[in-house]
Amino acid sequence: MKLTPKGQATRQRIVEGAAEYLRSNDPGAVTLDDVRAVTHTSKGQIFHYFPDGKEQLLLAVAQHEADRVLTDQEPHLSALDSWESWSAWRDALLARYRAQGRYCPLGALMDQVSSTPGAAAVVSELLGQWQRRVSTGVVTMQGNGLVSSDLDADRIAGAFVAGIQGGVQVLRATGSTDQLESMLDLLIDYLRRS
Amino acid sequence: MKLTPKGQATRQRIVEGAAEYLRSNDPGAVTLDDVRAVTHTSKGQIFHYFPDGKEQLLLAVAQHEADRVLTDQEPHLSALDSWESWSAWRDALLARYRAQGRYCPLGALMDQVSSTPGAAAVVSELLGQWQRRVSTGVVTMQGNGLVSSDLDADRIAGAFVAGIQGGVQVLRATGSTDQLESMLDLLIDYLRRS
Numbered sequence: 001m002k003l004t005p006k007g008q009a010t011r012q013r014i015v016e017g018a019a020e021y022l023r024s025n026d027p028g029a030v031t032l033d034d035v036r037a038v039t040h041t042s043k044g045q046i047f048h049y050f051p052d053g054k055e056q057l058l059l060a061v062a063q064h065e066a067d068r069v070l071t072d073q074e075p076h077l078s079a080l081d082s083w084e085s086w087s088a089w090r091d092a093l094l095a096r097y098r099a100q101g102r103y104c105p106l107g108a109l110m111d112q113v114s115s116t117p118g119a120a121a122v123v124s125e126l127l128g129q130w131q132r133r134v135s136t137g138v139v140t141m142q143g144n145g146l147v148s149s150d151l152d153a154d155r156i157a158g159a160f161v162a163g164i165q166g167g168v169q170v171l172r173a174t175g176s177t178d179q180l181e182s183m184l185d186l187l188i189d190y191l192r193r194s
Numbered sequence: 195m196k197l198t199p200k201g202q203a204t205r206q207r208i209v210e211g212a213a214e215y216l217r218s219n220d221p222g223a224v225t226l227d228d229v230r231a232v233t234h235t236s237k238g239q240i241f242h243y244f245p246d247g248k249e250q251l252l253l254a255v256a257q258h259e260a261d262r263v264l265t266d267q268e269p270h271l272s273a274l275d276s277w278e279s280w281s282a283w284r285d286a287l288l289a290r291y292r293a294q295g296r297y298c299p300l301g302a303l304m305d306q307v308s309s310t311p312g313a314a315a316v317v318s319e320l321l322g323q324w325q326r327r328v329s330t331g332v333v334t335m336q337g338n339g340l341v342s343s344d345l346d347a348d349r350i351a352g353a354f355v356a357g358i359q360g361g362v363q364v365l366r367a368t369g370s371t372d373q374l375e376s377m378l379d380l381l382i383d384y385l386r387r388s
Contacts, residue, residue, distance in 0.1 A: 026309060102314075111305045115220060120296075123367035131373075155376040158364075159357070162373035166360025170352075173317035179325075179356035182349040190384050 011049045011060075014039045019061045023105050027058055027112045055116050062109040062119065066126040069106060070133070072096050077130075080137025081144065083192070090184045094177060097168060102175045104168060127165070131157045141191070148194035160187050205243045205254075208233045213255045217299050221252055221306045249310050256303040256313065260320040263300060264327070266290050271324075274331025275338065277386070284378045288371060291362060296369045298362060321359070325351045335385070342388035354381055 003011060017039035022030060032054055036046050050057040070077065073096075076089035113119045135157035141147035167180025197205060211233035216224060226248055230240050244251040264271065267290075270283035307313045329351035335341035361374025 028309065108308075111308050114302075114305050115222065120367055127364055127367060155372075156380065158373040159376040159380045162360035162364050162377045163353070163357045164360065165363045166356035166358065169359045169363055170321055170356050173314055173321060178349075179321075179352040182353040183356045186350065186353045186381070186384060190380060193387060 007049075010041070010045060014041055014046065014049060014057070015060050015064050018057060019064050019105070022058075022061060022109065023103075027061075027108050030054075032057065055113055058109055059113050059116055059118055059122065062106060062113060063122050065106040065109060066122050069126060070129060077133050077137075080134070081140045083146065086137070086141075086188050086191070090188060093164065093184065094181055097171055097180060098177050100171075102172055104172050107168075107172055127161055131161045134160045138191070147191050151191075151194050156187075156191065163187055201243075204235070204239060208235055208240065208243060208251070209254050209258050212251060213258050213299070216252075216255060216303065217297075221255075221302050224248075226251065249307055252303055253307050253310055253312055253316065256300060256307060257316050259300040259303060260316050263320060264323060271327050271331075274328070275334045277340065280331070280335075280382050280385070284382060287358065287378065288375055291365055291374060292371050294365075296366055298366050301362075301366055321355055325355045328354045332385070341385050345385075345388050350381075350385065357381055 014035065018030075018035045021035065021038045025034070032043075032046055032050075035041075035057065036043060046057070050060070073089065073092060076085060076092050079085055080089060110119060110123065131154070135153045138147060138151065138153035138156055142149045142151070142153065163183040163186075164180065167177070167183045170179040171177055208229065212224075212229045215229065215232045219228070226237075226240055226244075229235075229251065230237060240251070244254070267283065267286060270279060270286050273279055274283060304313060304317065325348070329347045332341060332345065332347035332350055336343045336345070336347065357377040357380075358374065361371070361377045364373040365371055
């Protein structure tokens with residue numbers, strides 16, 4: 001659907017309002033009426049932007065949360081050019097996930113829309129972008145002579161993304177960030193020793 | 195509920211039949227009638243063992259699948275005492291998840307029951323047992339003089355579990371086992387270089 005700038009702004013307002021609301025409410029139990037109320041929109045507006053209903057809205061919110069996963073890691077993620085910057089990124093990631101705790105907004109949304117066409121693409125795109133940014137960081141470190149050029153930057157970036165993803169899954173299940181912390185420290189240590 | 199041996203056997207038959215069925219059917223769409231049909235049980239029997247209904251049955255199946263995650267890694271996981279055995283474990287894990295592909299039976303069940311009391315405990319217990327077994331392997335390697343005694347076995351075991359978990363999550367989203375493979379190779383390499 002091609003939207004006018006005003007239409008885009010309204011759609012964005014609905015997505016952002018719904019995202020805010022869903023950060024403290026179970027996406028499974030939320031209704032379009034709840035979203036209408038918290039975003040001060042009409043039934044017609046919601047239906048106009050999300051004609052396929054709740055799943056379509058939840059998927060748009062999931063996309064919004066996926067974007068936030070990356071922007072929350074800035075400015076560190078796009079500037080991994082010294083050991084200090086890797087360490088600052090690690091600290092920022094841990095702080096973000098400690099603050100978040102067991103409840104992962106993106107994870108809760110994905111639980112709801114996991115069988116929706118388009119859901120896997122949202123996650124794939126997030127993981128791909130994330131891996132490319134980490135890979136760029138590794139290549140930069142190799143260029144600066146700080147990491148061995150024998151390392152396959154893309155492979156190790158894939159391990160970082162999988163490792164963080166896994167640490168967050170463990171956090172969701174157990175409430176502990178210990179494994180996420182171990183994982184990040186081990187991966188950075190691996191780079192340092194290369 | 196205290197069950198007689200015969201009752202336990204019937205309950206087990208329902209859980210195993212449901213697990214088999216749910217490996218190729220979406221848990222979200224399955225009904226208790228489907229389970230009754232595939233396990234050749236009566237409505238009364240299903241209700242007797244799972245009085246709280248579908249979620250309770252799905253949680254029992256999730257527990258069954260969680261147990262399988264560990265047993266599928268045997269005999270390797272309980273005998274990580276040489277580099278050959280770590281390598282055999284790695285190969286077995288990759289083969290299992292390659293065969294499984296994008297559809298993770300435990301993951302699909304957890305999506306359904308994630309807000310059920312008891313669901314987080316099933317995953318926590320799985321992750322804890324898994325980490326303890328890997329940790330035992332690291333300690334054994336340290337005892338054999340193959341891994342540095344400076345390493346914190348429990349921390350590195352936590353990284354393994356988070357890393358595998360993350361690799362499997364990436365597989366679910368993208369269909370690729372590349373990140374899982376990178377992760378396992380990196381972690382074993384990290385141990386070797388310690």
